[in-house]
Amino acid sequence: MPQKTVNLDQIQPNLSINLVYLAKYKDGTSLNYLQSIRSGTYEIVSKENPEDNLFAQSYNNNLPHATKSLAQNLEEYKFDIILRPPSSREDAKPYLEKIKEIRPDIKEISDCINRTKGSKSGVGNTFKQYRKSLSYSCESTPNGSIKLLIVDDVFNSGRTVSSILDLLINESFSLDGVTVACPLLIEDSSV
Structure with a gap:
């Protein structure tokens, strides 16, 4: 299972996340479709029938296997809470749903994290700009230390x-461990 530790000292000293992923961008897998759509480097041939697109077809054909693989790669970890970042795209949703199917004991708080209407995801924004667009809408926060799982595309x-x-x-929130699960790791930030 591919994984790595990523330090996020700019948020909190000694804060790091465990990143679990399936493939790296440009490794020649159908998962590259996720970044191609996000970046606009790959046009959908027909928005009415995106399944006619061979790249999309390849990704969609592999999706059941990819969602199951990512979920199985997380079986050894304990999580209290799971969330999917707010997004105008639903690409992370099938991965989150498969994890919840296998691990129904994890509480989901995706609906508690909101993004200002009209704001864009992290792409093209600074940390401060993106952070300013987020809000927390639930009335309570969990008691005690929690192990958090963030599922993104x-x-x-x-x-x-x-x-x-x-x-x-x-x-x-008192975080006692953070894992980020995603199908695709992009190590070249210029992508």
Whole structure:
């Protein structure tokens, strides 16, 4: 199982996350579709029938296997809370749903994290700009230390994850471990 530790000292001293992923961008897998759509480097041939697109077809054909693989790669970890960052795209949703299917004991708080309407995800924004667009809408926060799982479609600069963690820490979450699970790792921030 590919994984790595990423330090987020800019958020909180000694804060690091465990990143679990399936593939790296440009490794020639169908998962590259996720970044191609996000970055606009790959046009959908037909928005009415995106399944006619061979790249999309390849990704969609592999999706059941990819969601199951990511979920199984997390079986050895304990989590109290799971969330998916707010997004106008639903690419991370099938991964989150498969994890919840296998691990129904994890409480989901995705609906508690909101992004200002009209704001964009971390792409093209600074940390401060993206962080400012986020808010927490639930009335309570968990008691005690929690192990958090964030499920996203790609991990690039860490701006989205850093912004969410900063928000949760400011909402008095006591984090006892953070894991980010995503199908695609992008190590070249210029992508």
